[in-house]
Amino acid sequence: MAVMPEPVIERLLQLTRILEKHPKELLSSAEIEARTGWSSHTIRKDISYLKEELASGAGYRVKDLNAAIHKALGLETERRFCVVGLGRLGSAYLNFPSFGEAGFTLSAGFDASVNRIEILSSPVPLYPSFKMAEVISRFAIELALLCVPAEAAQSTAEKLVAAGIRGIVNFAPVALDVPASIYVRNVHAVDELRAIAARLNATNEDAITADID
């Protein structure tokens, strides 16, 4: 497979989300452009990475295109993850239904407080934080949802990296300093509010263009 640049991966991920809720059998390039702002050139180029014939005259075959993206991005591979930090946010994710459907298996939860672990009800085993290295290695856990308080995020991330984790979804409102080989996705409600505020501002001042190409 040809080398896939980061922005292509990002757009194909977004495209699967569109395809997964598209109610019809076909999706045209014009519909994708209307939804995303991507030029038809970009759409064709991205889909050409999939190396399959996915277009009919009236558009892309939704089911086949989605399957091809899943295959190309390795989304069929089952991957194990853990939740670290079992406060309100973390404990909510212990009981979140949609991970399994997407191929992610919750394998463990961790918290610094032994008390909290004993009280929480959970479909998977919960462990005190000092067992992180042992449990992550034993269950071959690759991914972590990091839900600890801001002040504990960096030190916990370092422990996760030392334990062999490969990717972290960071919900703590701080930037993590980890080796470049570890994939980090930051989820910050403040950043999301800012992203909307910047667009409200642009709309007020002037038209903004939707050129994402």
Add this chain to the structure above:
Amino acid sequence: MAVMPEPVIERLLQLTRILEKHPKELLSSAEIEARTGWSSHTIRKDISYLKEELASGAGYRVKDLNAAIHKALGLETERRFCVVGLGRLGSAYLNFPSFGEAGFTLSAGFDASVNRIEILSSPVPLYPSFKMAEVISRFAIELALLCVPAEAAQSTAEKLVAAGIRGIVNFAPVALDVPASIYVRNVHAVDELRAIAARLNATNEDAITADID
């Protein structure tokens, strides 16, 4: 100000996050490129939208560049937001410290359950959902964190739109169907896990390029 394309807004937002935690007075174009993968051409082009002289010989002046981005994106404007759905996630956001520092004022919380509203401790007033239109209009609330369960997300979003909300950060794992004038940012832990999984897959198969330009 020149029309600012969406990807420029997105990159400038990311750049403020880098600037806000940069410990030195100057940040060079090469350092930005190393952190983001953006070409120096892209960086120069983005910063040229700010219409200020921000570079010294050894790099950009961190404080000035950050202030210029805040000004250009309207991030100094104080904006009010509400939290809708006060389960584990929503109620965690009621007591989140970092909103105020970023210029966002939490003005109200809403939940369908009157019981829950009476039990929760909160720094801002909480209301039953049927009061949403009245309260949002009275306090001129512009933004909402949507933390309701998936099955209630679409109908609640419609009520928020009818109440005059302008932007929604959607934590429910469903796509919202709202008018194009409403800004929606979707936060899905599953999507974040997928984004990491796709990169792990690409790394295993082949090198991926970091060309974001």
